[in-house]
Amino acid sequence: MKSTSLLLRLRSIWIMSSWLRHEGLAAAAMVVRRREKHLQRLEYEQKLESEAGEVGVDAQGRLRRVRVMDDYIIPAECGL
DSSP, rough: OOOOOHHHHHHHHHHHHHHHHHOOOOOOOHHOOOHHHHHHHHHHHHHHHHHHEEEEOOOSSSSEEEEEEEEEEETTOOOO
């Protein structure tokens, strides 16, 4: 059975629409993941702010709890 040009065209359209659906799902998943990450970061920053102690910003721009000792600011992770 020989394929007609109409069937070949329909097949290519079907393949392309399938590919576009998959790309759309992948893009939507990335947007949702980015939003979840952003919300987790906001919750983390709010938790740090609510805890006792000073809050500072590290080199990456994230909030960190710090202790002030004399003239030096030391991150809380660096215990003496």
